[in-house]
Amino acid sequence: MPEELYEIEANIPANPIEEYLRMDRMPHIWCPGCGIGTTVNCFVRALQTSGLDLDKVAVVSGIGCTGRVAGYMNLDSFHTTHGRAIPFATGLKLANPELKVVVYSGDGDLTAIGGNHFIHAARRNMDITVILINNMIYGMTGGQVAPTTPVGATASTTPHGNFEETFNLPFLAESCGAVYVARWTAHHVRHLTKSIKEALAKKGFSFIEILAPCPTLYSRRNKLGDGLDQMEFYRDHSQIKNGADTKSVAIDFQGDIVVGKFVDKERPTYLEAMNNHYQKKYGDRYVPSEEMRKVFHA
Amino acid sequence: MAEVAEQTKKAAKGSVVISAERCKGCGFCVEFCPPEVLELASEYNSKGYHTPILVKRELCTGCDICGMVCPDFAIYGYIMKKKSKEA
Amino acid sequence: MHADPIGVLTGAHFIDGDHACSEGAIAAGCRFVAGYPITPSTEVVERIADRFPFVGGVFIQMEDEIASSIAIQGAVWGGKKAMTVTSGPGFSLMMEHIGFAAMTETPCVFVDVQRAGPSTGLPTMPAQGDMMQARWGSHGDYQIIAIAPNSPQECFDLTIHAFNLSERYRVPVMMMMDECVGHMIERVVIPEAEKIEVHNRKVYEGPKENYLAFEAGRDLVPTMVKAGDGYKIHVTGLTHDEKGYPNMSVATQAKLVQRLMDKIRLNADDIIKYEEENVEGADIVVVTFGITSRTAIPAIEQARAKGLKVGHLRLIVCWPFPEKRIRELAGRVKAIVMPELNMGQMVYEVERCAAGKCNVVSVPHAGGTVHQPKDILAAIEKSIRGK
Numbered sequence: 218m219p220e221e222l223y224e225i226e227a228n229i230p231a232n233p234i235e236e237y238l239r240m241d242r243m244p245h246i247w248c249p250g251c252g253i254g255t256t257v258n259c260f261v262r263a264l265q266t267s268g269l270d271l272d273k274v275a276v277v278s279g280i281g282c283t284g285r286v287a288g289y290m291n292l293d294s295f296h297t298t299h300g301r302a303i304p305f306a307t308g309l310k311l312a313n314p315e316l317k318v319v320v321y322s323g324d325g326d327l328t329a330i331g332g333n334h335f336i337h338a339a340r341r342n343m344d345i346t347v348i349l350i351n352n353m354i355y356g357m358t359g360g361q362v363a364p365t366t367p368v369g370a371t372a373s374t375t376p377h378g379n380f381e382e383t384f385n386l387p388f389l390a391e392s393c394g395a396v397y398v399a400r401w402t403a404h405h406v407r408h409l410t411k412s413i414k415e416a417l418a419k420k421g422f423s424f425i426e427i428l429a430p431c432p433t434l435y436s437r438r439n440k441l442g443d444g445l446d447q448m449e450f451y452r453d454h455s456q457i458k459n460g461a462d463t464k465s466v467a468i469d470f471q472g473d474i475v476v477g478k479f480v481d482k483e484r485p486t487y488l489e490a491m492n493n494h495y496q497k498k499y500g501d502r503y504v505p506s507e508e509m510r511k512v513f514h515a
Numbered sequence: 516m517a518e519v520a521e522q523t524k525k526a527a528k529g530s531v532v533i534s535a536e537r538c539k540g541c542g543f544c545v546e547f548c549p550p551e552v553l554e555l556a557s558e559y560n561s562k563g564y565h566t567p568i569l570v571k572r573e574l575c576t577g578c579d580i581c582g583m584v585c586p587d588f589a590i591y592g593y594i595m596k597k598k599s600k601e602a
Numbered sequence: 603m604h605a606d607p608i609g610v611l612t613g614a615h616f617i618d619g620d621h622a623c624s625e626g627a628i629a630a631g632c633r634f635v636a637g638y639p640i641t642p643s644t645e646v647v648e649r650i651a652d653r654f655p656f657v658g659g660v661f662i663q664m665e666d667e668i669a670s671s672i673a674i675q676g677a678v679w680g681g682k683k684a685m686t687v688t689s690g691p692g693f694s695l696m697m698e699h700i701g702f703a704a705m706t707e708t709p710c711v712f713v714d715v716q717r718a719g720p721s722t723g724l725p726t727m728p729a730q731g732d733m734m735q736a737r738w739g740s741h742g743d744y745q746i747i748a749i750a751p752n753s754p755q756e757c758f759d760l761t762i763h764a765f766n767l768s769e770r771y772r773v774p775v776m777m778m779m780d781e782c783v784g785h786m787i788e789r790v791v792i793p794e795a796e797k798i799e800v801h802n803r804k805v806y807e808g809p810k811e812n813y814l815a816f817e818a819g820r821d822l823v824p825t826m827v828k829a830g831d832g833y834k835i836h837v838t839g840l841t842h843d844e845k846g847y848p849n850m851s852v853a854t855q856a857k858l859v860q861r862l863m864d865k866i867r868l869n870a871d872d873i874i875k876y877e878e879e880n881v882e883g884a885d886i887v888v889v890t891f892g893i894t895s896r897t898a899i900p901a902i903e904q905a906r907a908k909g910l911k912v913g914h915l916r917l918i919v920c921w922p923f924p925e926k927r928i929r930e931l932a933g934r935v936k937a938i939v940m941p942e943l944n945m946g947q948m949v950y951e952v953e954r955c956a957a958g959k960c961n962v963v964s965v966p967h968a969g970g971t972v973h974q975p976k977d978i979l980a981a982i983e984k985s986i987r988g989k
Contacts, residue, residue, distance in 0.1 A: 230593050232588065249540055275829045277676070287838075295679065308678075308680065309677065309679060333665050444543070445543060495655050506633060506660065
């Protein structure tokens with residue numbers, strides 16, 4: 218037993234992620250077995266190695282269980298209105314392009330009430346990173362159907378079973394022009410961390426869909442066990458297919474889940490297009506803001 | 516020289532730190548620990564949750580998968596520093 | 603503090619109210635506008651879109667009014683002065699975010715160039731039907747400031763005033779224009795930049811540790827920082843404590859809501875603004891605002907020519923309402939007459955403050971055009987019949 222080769226630690230290293238969280242607000246409100254906290258772990262670990270100045274990272278959330286992420290991050294954080302995290306993030310970014318703006322919100326918030334803003338920000342290639350936690354339900358309000366609840370699943374507003382088709386979110390994001398599109402589950406912690414790091418470094422509208430368990434509502438109502446059962450399901454029923462055609466990655470009720478990085482391409486961001494356009498058309502007459510000058514005309 | 520080579524060939528050893536009061540007993544860490552060194556204790560914390568304990572400490576590699584997967588920031592793994600040659 | 607000269611088009615202009623409003627915003631230091639086209643307000647953002655690339659501003663036409671009304675708040679927390687522009691139907695869409703601005707104390711200006719409603723109504727024709735909505739449109743209890751210009755010159759001057767009030771009190775301010783004032787073309791004189799006073803939010807520059815982003819001093823207005831300065835603030839629409847953290851206790855709710863209300867109510871004397879003519883010794887006071895203040899003038903002059911002692915009180919700031927002055931006048935006059943381009947809205951405030959001490963006569967109008975002076979005259983004459 219090579220015990221004597223290892224130092225007995227006098228000072229056990231503190232959990233390095235704690236400085237990224239508002240520890241004065243712990244424990245958080247998420248249920249036992251909820252996957253949101255797991256995704257936050259991955260987000261923090263991605264931030265740790267991203268090289269980003271944390272003073273310049275801002276998190277914007279909407280309303281819902283995932284919307285509470287903003288409140289737990291030890292960063293400039295904004296808990297806005299339901300569905301409107303993306304336009305708030307747009308204003309924030311356009312006012313100060315130096316900021317790294319991350320939208321962290323849920324499937325209902327971002328694609329139901331927030332759907333219009335989602336598609337336009339992707340179209341414009343707004344330089345923001347959108348992390349969407351898909352638990353296939355409206356959790357905070359007690360388990361109502363979401364645009365991502367699979368056909369056949371039960372929710373409180375589809376108590377007889379859902380018969381509405383779902384969004385295929387990676388397909389939606391790609392078709393609107395997102396330059397980075399990936400899907401992972403809360404089980405794929407290492408892939409997810411790497412993907413978030415890539416998305417943070419990517420210029421333009423980067424989008425990651427993360428499937429996460431909602432044990433209290435989605436899993437329980439549909440008799441799928443608890444959070445751990447859901448995580449094991451992700452482990453046993455996911456197929457990693459990087460570069461897959463997003464048209465083919467729709468999710469059925471308890472069907473196999475295609476995960477991976479599907480889209481990673483380049484095109485001018487909104488601000489790049491704007492600044493290039495005015496610079497070309499007006500030359501010295503164009504007066505960018507101070508913040509714009511710092512980033513685009515240094 | 517040969518002794519150093521022998522030491523560095525062995526896997527890094529690690530341990531975990533468990534904040535039991537924060538734990539909600541979800542069981543992710545126990546299930547997804549690659550060397551399976553954790554178990555849920557029969558004791559419980561003040562909220563009534565069974566929290567994990569490190570039962571096979573010699574097998575812990577400090578990989579921190581438990582830390583990455585924990586939704587409650589209640590556990591993390593770390594790699595213990597090897598003793599320097601001068602010690 | 604004075605206006606940045608880069609944005610100020612010093613000189614005399616012959617422009618409409620909408621365009622004057624754009625110039626006022628630029629002179630005030632507004633450098634972010636998010637908007638959506640809606641008649642009769644669109645010209646405001648069109649001019650902004652035209653001018654902004656040369657003054658360091660950013661304009662974006664968002665996908666709807668809901669996005670516009672929250673994008674401006676993102677920009678404010680990014681450090682800018684910001685404004686959005688709309689008319690009735692868009693104003694209705696913005697209500698949730700007006701409440702968010704009030705709750706998070708985000709300084710910003712909402713311009714409503716009113717048109718006849720309800721619903722789609724008469725898109726190209728004037729009304730003053732959003733006055734109560736400006737005050738009460740969002741859910742819950744909160745206070746806002748609302749201003750009603752009556753000329754293109756005032757659209758310029760009072761937009762600057764709107765920004766100044768917004769920054770000083772960290773509150774959303776409504777510029778309640780109407781289609782008539784917005785589309786009339788008159789002489790607008792823009793002074794030199796050094797003569798334009800501009801007020802900025804109180805910025806906190808102290809230590810980062812233990813900074814309480816929503817703690818207020820005696821004036822009830824907290825200091826403000828912006829994202830990127832390292833204060834790691836949390837801003838939420840949930841009921842929150844002085845740190846900005848959500849706090850669900852009844853005591854926190856009482857404290858926060860009371861302060862948000864008091865912030866405007868207890869400072870009302872500094873905010874309220876009105877103009878009076880011949881009110882001393884009057885038997886009848888005609889209370890007006892916006893375009894109606896101009897159509898009332900011929901009626902008042904004709905009434906005075908007939909020997910009636912008629913005074914004129916024009917509201918410039920409509921909310922907070924000048925309760926004290928109306929209460930005082932109601933005790934001295936026989937009647938207050940209030941023509942409005944709506945079916946009676948601000949007149950209810952007059953009635954409330956008058957508390958039965960004098961006759962209060964509404965001169966309603968469904969909108970679409972301005973009052974005929976003869977209708978206002980008839981109401982003035984009728985108001986003291988039997989007294």
